[in-house]
Amino acid sequence: MAPSFHLKFSLHDQYEINLTSNYYRPYALINSKHLKRLGDKLLYSSAFLMDHILKFHKTAFSWRNLEMLPDVILANKDPNFRQYFQDIMHFMSAQYVRETLNAVFQFKFYSEVKNEMEYLSKISEFSSAAFNFTLDESYHLKNYYKKKLAAKYQEYQHNSDGRETMYINSIGYLHSILGDLHYYDEEYDDAIIHYTDSSQAIRNALEEKKVVLSHKVMLYCINQLNLGHSLERTRAYNRAYSVYRTLILTTSSLNPANFGAGEEETWESPYKRMQLFMKPHVALLGVIEKQRIDGITYDNLERNIYEYAKFLKIQDLQLFPSSKNNIVTYSQIRYSQNQKGTDKKRIVSMITDYYVSVGSILFFKNQVFYGLLYRHENLKQESITKKVIHYYEAHKANGEASKYRPSHAAYLYYLHALCSFNTPYVENYIAVQGQNRPEGGPRIIFGDLLERDLVNQLHFILFYLDESVYPILNAKQCETLANILSKLSDALLACVNEAPRHFDILKIANVQCYKDQQNDYKKDLEAILQKIGTTENITIDLPVVVARLSHDFYKKAGNIYSASFQLKKILFIFRNVVKNVKDNMGAFETRHQVIEAELQKKSTKGKALDALKLEQEKCQKRIKTYYIKNLKQIGEYLFNNLVLISMGSNRAQITKYRERLDDMNANQKKYTNEIYLGVSTAPEVKEIISIIEFIKLKLEDKPNAKSISQIGTFNTISSMYARVLELKLKSEYNLKNMKEIKLNQNMKSVDYNQALCFAVDGLFANYELIRILNTYGINYILTHSYKGSVHYSMAKFCEYFETLQQAYKSESGQLNPDQLLGTFIGKDFKLEIDKYYHFELAALHMQKAKELHCEGQVYKSISREMYVLDDDFNDNLTHFCAASERLRINLGIVDAVKQNATAKIKDSNLFKYDSYVTE
Numbered sequence: 001m002a003p004s005f006h007l008k009f010s011l012h013d014q015y016e017i018n019l020t021s022n023y024y025r026p027y028a029l030i031n032s033k034h035l036k037r038l039g040d041k042l043l044y045s046s047a048f049l050m051d052h053i054l055k056f057h058k059t060a061f062s063w064r065n066l067e068m069l070p071d072v073i074l075a076n077k078d079p080n081f082r083q084y085f086q087d088i089m090h091f092m093s094a095q096y097v098r099e100t101l102n103a104v105f106q107f108k109f110y111s112e113v114k115n116e117m118e119y120l121s122k123i124s125e126f127s128s129a130a131f132n133f134t135l136d137e138s139y140h141l142k143n144y145y146k147k148k149l150a151a152k153y154q155e156y157q158h159n160s161d162g163r164e165t166m167y168i169n170s171i172g173y174l175h176s177i178l179g180d181l182h183y184y185d186e187e188y189d190d191a192i193i194h195y196t197d198s199s200q201a202i203r204n205a206l207e208e209k210k211v212v213l214s215h216k217v218m219l220y221c222i223n224q225l226n227l228g229h230s231l232e233r234t235r236a237y238n239r240a241y242s243v244y245r246t247l248i249l250t251t252s253s254l255n256p257a258n259f260g261a262g263e264e265e266t267w268e269s270p271y272k273r274m275q276l277f278m279k280p281h282v283a284l285l286g287v288i289e290k291q292r293i294d295g296i297t298y299d300n301l302e303r304n305i306y307e308y309a310k311f312l313k314i315q316d317l318q319l320f321p322s323s324k325n326n327i328v329t330y331s332q333i334r335y336s337q338n339q340k341g342t343d344k345k346r347i348v349s350m351i352t353d354y355y356v357s358v359g360s361i362l363f364f365k366n367q368v369f370y371g372l373l374y375r376h377e378n379l380k381q382e383s384i385t386k387k388v389i390h391y392y393e394a395h396k397a398n399g400e401a402s403k404y405r406p407s408h409a410a411y412l413y414y415l416h417a418l419c420s421f422n423t424p425y426v427e428n429y430i431a432v433q434g435q436n437r438p439e440g441g442p443r444i445i446f447g448d449l450l451e452r453d454l455v456n457q458l459h460f461i462l463f464y465l466d467e468s469v470y471p472i473l474n475a476k477q478c479e480t481l482a483n484i485l486s487k488l489s490d491a492l493l494a495c496v497n498e499a500p501r502h503f504d505i506l507k508i509a510n511v512q513c514y515k516d517q518q519n520d521y522k523k524d525l526e527a528i529l530q531k532i533g534t535t536e537n538i539t540i541d542l543p544v545v546v547a548r549l550s551h552d553f554y555k556k557a558g559n560i561y562s563a564s565f566q567l568k569k570i571l572f573i574f575r576n577v578v579k580n581v582k583d584n585m586g587a588f589e590t591r592h593q594v595i596e597a598e599l600q601k602k603s604t605k606g607k608a609l610d611a612l613k614l615e616q617e618k619c620q621k622r623i624k625t626y627y628i629k630n631l632k633q634i635g636e637y638l639f640n641n642l643v644l645i646s647m648g649s650n651r652a653q654i655t656k657y658r659e660r661l662d663d664m665n666a667n668q669k670k671y672t673n674e675i676y677l678g679v680s681t682a683p684e685v686k687e688i689i690s691i692i693e694f695i696k697l698k699l700e701d702k703p704n705a706k707s708i709s710q711i712g713t714f715n716t717i718s719s720m721y722a723r724v725l726e727l728k729l730k731s732e733y734n735l736k737n738m739k740e741i742k743l744n745q746n747m748k749s750v751d752y753n754q755a756l757c758f759a760v761d762g763l764f765a766n767y768e769l770i771r772i773l774n775t776y777g778i779n780y781i782l783t784h785s786y787k788g789s790v791h792y793s794m795a796k797f798c799e800y801f802e803t804l805q806q807a808y809k810s811e812s813g814q815l816n817p818d819q820l821l822g823t824f825i826g827k828d829f830k831l832e833i834d835k836y837y838h839f840e841l842a843a844l845h846m847q848k849a850k851e852l853h854c855e856g857q858v859y860k861s862i863s864r865e866m867y868v869l870d871d872d873f874n875d876n877l878t879h880f881c882a883a884s885e886r887l888r889i890n891l892g893i894v895d896a897v898k899q900n901a902t903a904k905i906k907d908s909n910l911f912k913y914d915s916y917v918t919e
Contacts, residue, residue, distance in 0.1 A: 011717065016124050018718030019116060022680040024050045026649035027091045049088055053097075054131045056184070057117040060105035060870050065180055068141055095561050095645050101483070102282060102357045103871035104225045111781060111875045112721055119720050119776050133184045142181050149174040167201035167216055176223055179230075188230045195227040206250055221247060221276055228283060229869040237291035244284040251277055252311045275353055279869065281308045282357045286868035289365055295855070296365060301358070301409065308354060312347060319351065321412035345424045352420040356484060359413030360873035363491060364863065364882060365855065411491045417484050418457050425464075425472055454488070454542075455529050458549065461485075462525060465552060475557045482553035486566060486876055489546035490883035493573065495538045499580035499891050506574060506630050525549075540577065544570055562876065564641040567634055569880050571691045574631075576887055578698040627699055631692045638688050642681045653679045677710060683719030686710070690725035694732060703736040720772055724782065727765045727772075731793050734762035743803045749813045752804065756815050759800045764824040766794035767832055779862065780878045783885045784852060785894050788845030792897050795838035795904070802835065836908040839901040846898035853886055 009017065024047060052069055066085065089097070093107075100108045109117075121128040152171050175198035182191035202220040228243035281304055289295040305319050461481065464473055473481065528545055547566045554563035643650055657675045677686065693707040711726050737758045741751060769790045776782055805817050821829050851858040866872040873879075888894050909915040 012123050015717045015720070016120060016127055018716045019120055020127070022683070022718050023054065023096065025653070026646055026680045027088065029649040029652040030091075030647055031087075032652075046084075046088070049085060051130055053088065053092060054117060055133055056107075057109045057114045057131065059184070060100050060103040060108040061184075062106040064177075065105065065184070068138075068177070068181060091647075094647070098562075100871040101353070101874045102279060102360075102868060104222060104229065104279065104869050108871045108875075111878050115776065115779070115781065116719060116721065122775055133186075138181050138185055142178065145174055145178050145181070149178070167205065169219075172198045172201070172219060172223070176226070179223075179226060183226070183230060186233075188234045191230045192227060192234075195223050195230060199223040199227075217251065218274065218276060221251065221280070225279055225283065225869060228280075228287075229867065232287065232290075232867060232869075235864070237287050241284065241287045241291060244280045244287060247280040248284065248307060248311075251280070252307060275350060277311065278308065278350060278354055278357070281311075282354070282361070283868045285358060285361055286873075289361060290860075290864050296362070301362075304358070305354070312350070314347065321355075321409060321416045348420055348424055352417045352480070352484075355413045355417035355420060356487065357868075357873075359410045359417065359487065359491075360879070361868065362413060363410035363487070363879065364866070364873060411488075411495070414484060414488045414491055415454055415457070418454075418461075418481075418488060421481055421484060422457060422460055426460075458529050458546065459526065461549065461553075465556075473556075478553045478557035479559055479562075482550045482557060482559070482562065482566075483874075483876075485546050485550035485553065486562075487879060489543045489550060489566075489569070490880050492538060492546060493540075493543040493880075493883040494886040494890070496540050496543065496887055497538070497890050499577045500540045506570070506627065506634075540573065544573060547573075560641050560645055564638050565876055567638060568688065568691070571631070571634065571688070571695070572880070572884060573887070575691055575695055576884060576893070577891070578695050580891075628696055631695060635688050635692050639685060642684050646679075646681050650679045650681060673710065674715065678716050680718075682716065683722040686719070686722040687725055690722070690729045694725075694729050697729070697732055697736065702740065703733055708733050720776060721781075724769060724772055724776075727769045728790070731762050731765040731769070731790075731797075734758045734765065735793060735796060738762065738797070738800050743800065743807065745807050747807060749811060752807060753813070753815050755800070756804050756817055756820065759797055759804055760817075760821050760824055762797040763794070763801060763821060763833060766790055766797060767825055770794065780882045780885075783849060783881065784845040784858065785849035785885050785888055785897075788842045788849060788894075788897060788901075791838045791845060792842035792901055795835045795842060795901070798833045798835035798838060801833060836905055836910065839904040840908075843898050843901040843905065846894050846901070849885060849894050850889060853882075853889060 027050070028046070053066065056065065066089070067082075089107075093099075096113050097107050097109055100106060117131055121132055149171065152168070152174060156168055156171065175194045179191045179194035179198060182188070182194060199220045202216050206220070224243055224247045228240045228247075231237075231240040231243060285296055285300065285304055288300055302320050309319050463469070464478075464481070525545065525548075528541065547569050551563045551566035554560075554566060654675055657678060661671060661675075676682075689710050693710075697703060697707045708730050711730060717723055738755065741747075741755045741758075743755060747755075770787075773782060773787050773790065778784055778787065801817065801821070808814060808817055810816075818829075821833070825832060848856075848858050850856075852862065853859070885894075905911055
C-alpha cells in the first residue's frame with residue numbers, strides 16, 4: 001500500500017478551522033467561477049472582507065462602520081470594491097446577520113454566531129486577534145481621520161474658539177467617525193470625548209434657542225444616543241440617564257417654529273415621524289432598570305409612554321396598556337391644528353414599535369409569571385387577557401407596590417403591539433368580508449374587530465394569509481408582524497402552568513401535512529383558536545399556535561432562517577414536556593382510556609387481562625409512531641430550508657467530497673453520513689437531529705442505538721452549541737442504558753463490561769459538557785438550569801461508576817474501571833467524579849436559575865451586559881430561551897432536580913455538624 005501523509009489537529013484546532021471556513025466557504029463556492037475572473041486585489045480582499053465583518057460580532061454596526069478599512073479609504077482602491085462588499089453582506093444577511101429593531105446601528109449578528117465567535121476568541125489567540133478589533137489595526141485609521149480633523153479645524157479657525165456658535169457638518173462627522181473607531185476598540189473614554197465634541201455646537205444653539213434645522217436635530221440625537229450608550233458601557237448609569245433624559249426633554253420641547261424658514265407649514269415636522277426619536281425613551285427605561293434597586297416601576301412606564309405620545313403630539317389618547325383604554329385607531333389620532341396630510345398609518349406603526357421595544361425590556365425584567373398570576377386569591381376565571389389585566393390592575397388600585405412586578409406587563413405590551421399593527425387593515429377586512437357577506441347576513445362592526453383579546457386578534461391575522469385576497473402586507477410588514485407573534489409566543493409560554501397530557505398540536509406545527517391544503521390548514525387553526533378561547537387556563541397549545549403563525553409570516557416575508565427558527569422553537573418546547581407527554585399517552589386515544597379503565601377492574605383476569613395489555617401496547621406504539629412521523633417530517637422541512645439558505649453551496653461541497661473519496665479509492669456509500677454532516681450547514685442540521693433524537697429517545701421504552709448514530713468518529717466540529725446538544729443526547733442515551741442494567745456485586749463480566757462502557761462514555765460526555773460550559777459562559781441561551789442538569793447527570797454517572805468500581809474483581813475479561821476512565825479524562829480523573837461535588841453544583845445552579853427569573857443577583861449581573869441600543873433584547877433565540885427556562889420553573893422541573901440533588905448531599909459529611917466538632 002502506498003504511503004500517505006496526514007495532518008493531525010487537536011479538537012480546538014478542528015473547531016477553529018471548521019467554524020471560520022463555514023462562514024466563508026459557501027460564499028466562495030457559490031461565486032467560485034466569478035471569483036476566478038476577478039483581479040488579484042478583489043480576490044485577495046474576499047476573505048479579508050469576511051474577517052472584517054466578523055469583527056463586529058460583539059456589537060451592532062452600520063454600513064459606515066464596515067467601510068472603516070484601508071481598502072475603501074486609500075486612493076488606489078478598486079472601483080468595484082463597494083459592490084463586492086454589498087454582495088458579501090447580502091450573503092451574510094441570509095443566516096448570520098439581522099437588521100436591528102431598536103439600535104442606533106443598522107445590523108447585528110445573531111446571538112448564536114456571536115457566542116461561537118466569543119468562544120473561539122477565548123480558546124485561540126490567533127482567532128482572537130483575527131476576529132476582534134485591536135489597537136494596532138485601527139491605529140492608522142485613527143491617525144488618518146485625526147489629520148483630516150486637524151485640517152478642517154485649520155480651515156475653520158474662526159469657528160474653533162472653544163465655544164462654537166455655528167455647527168460645521170464636516171467637523172461633526174469626523175468626530176463621530178473617530179468616536180465609532182474608539183468605541184469598537186472599547187476605548188470608551190475617548191469615544192465619549194469625540195461623541196460629545198461632535199454635537200457641542202448644536203447643543204449650544206439649542207440652549208440659546210437659535211434656529212436649528214431638522215436634519216441637525218437628527219445628527220444631535222444620533223450622537224447623544226452614542227454618547228449615552230458609551231457611558232452605559234462604562235457603568236456610568238447616572239450620566240447615561242442624564243443624557244437620555246436631556247435628549248427627551250430637548251426634542252419634546254422643539255416646535256416647527258424652531259426649524260427655520262419653510263418648515264413651519266401645515267404638514268407635520270418630518271423628524272416627528274422618525275423611529276430614531278423613540279430610542280431615547282426606550283433607552284431611558286433600560287438605564288433605570290440597571291441603575292435602581294427596584295428597577296422600572298409602574299409610574300416610570302406610565303410617564304414614559306405619556307411623554308412619547310406628547311412628542312408625537314397625539315392628543316387625548318391613553319396609550320398605556322391597562323384594562324380601561326382602547327386600541328389606537330385612525331379615528332383617534334388628531335392634532336391641535338388638524339393638519340392635512342398627517343401620516344396616521346406611520347404614527348400607528350411607531351406606536352407598535354414602541355410597544356414591542358418596551359415589552360422586550362419588561363419581558364427580561366422577569367418575575368416568574370405563573371407564580372404570581374395563578375396564585376392570586378382574587379383572580380376570577382376569565383379570558384386569557386383579562387386574567388393578566390386583572391392581576392395587573394389589582395395591585396395598582398390597591399397601591400401594593402411591593403408585590404407589583406412590571407414584567408407582567410410584557411404580555412400586555414406585546415398584545416397592544418399586535419392590536420395596533422392590525423388597526424390600519426381593519427378597513428381592508430371589512431371591504432373583503434362585505435363583498436363575501438351573504439344577503440341578510442350579519443354586519444361586521446368595526447369596534448368588534450378592535451376588541452383587545454388575543455384569540456380574536458389571531459383570528460383576524462389569518463385574513464392576511466388568505467391567498468384569495470390581494471396581498472395587503474409587504475415583506476417588511478410581514479416580518480414586523482412575525483416578530484410580534486414570536487415575542488407573544490414566548491410571553492405566553494412563560495405563563496403555562498401545566499404540562500400537556502398530549503401534544504396533538506405537533507400536527508399543526510408540521511408544515512408538510514398542510515403543504516397543499518392551505519384552506520384546510522386555516523380551518524384547523526381557526527378550530528384550535530376557537531377551542532383555546534373557551535379554556536380557563538393558558539395551555540401550551542396557544543404559544544405553539546402563535547409560533548406557527550409567526551413562521552408563516554416570516555416565510556411570507558422571505559426570511560427563511562427566522563421562519564425555520566419558529567419550528568425549532570416548537571421542537572424545543574416538545575423536548576421540555578416530552579416526559580409528561582409520554583407518561584400520559586393514554587389520554588391521546590379514547591380506546592386507550594377504555595383499556596386502562598378495564599385493567600383497573602378486579603374482574604378482568606387471565607386471558608382477558610393479557611389481551612387488554614397487548615392491545616394497550618399496540619395503542620402506545622401507534623401513538624409513538626404518530627409523534628415520530630411528525631417529528632421526522634418537521635425535520636425534513638427544516639433541512640429543505642437549510643438547503644435553500646445555502647444557495648446551492650451544499651451541492652458543490654458534496655461533489656468535492658465525493659471526488660476526493662474517489663481519488664482515495666474509498667467506498668462512497670460507507671461515508672455518505674460523514675459527507676452530508678461535513679457541509680457548511682451541518683451545525684444547524686446537527687441541532688435539529690439532536691433535538692428530534694432526544695425526543696425519540698424519551699418516547700421510546702428502550703434506548704435505540706440509532707439515536708446517536710449521527711455522532712460519529714469522523715464528524716466535523718464546527719459549532720460548540722451543536723456539540724453541546726450532541727453531548728447531552730449522548731449522555732441521556734448512556735443514562736437510559738445504565739438504568740436498563742441491574743448493577744450488583746455478582747453480575748456477569750459481559751454485563752459488567754457493557755455497563756462500564758456506558759458509564760465511562762456518559763462520564764466523558766458530561767465532563768466535556770462542563771468544560772465547554774465553563775468556557776462558553778452562562779447566559780440566557782445556555783442557562784444555569786442547563787448547567788445544573790449537566791452536573792446532576794454527571795453525579796448520577798458517578799454513582800454508577802462507584803458501584804462498578806466495587807463490582808470490579810480483576811477477573812479475566814473484565815475491564816479496569818480506573819484505567820479505562822483515565823484514558824478518556826486523564827490521570828486526575830478522581831477529582832472529577834465526586835458525586836457529592838456534582839450534586840452540590842446541581843443544586844446551586846438550579847437555585848441560580850430561579851434567581852435569574854426572580855430579579856435576583858444573577859438577573860442584575862446578566863442584565864447589565866444587555867444594552868437596549870445594541871438591540872440585545874430583540875434577539876429571538878435569547879428571548880425564547882428565557883421563556884423556555886421559565887416554563888421549566890413553572891412546571892416544577894427545576895425544583896425537582898434541586899430537591900433530588902439536595903437530598904443526596906445530606907449524606908455528605910461536609911454538611912454534618914459533627915464533622916466540624918471534636919470530642
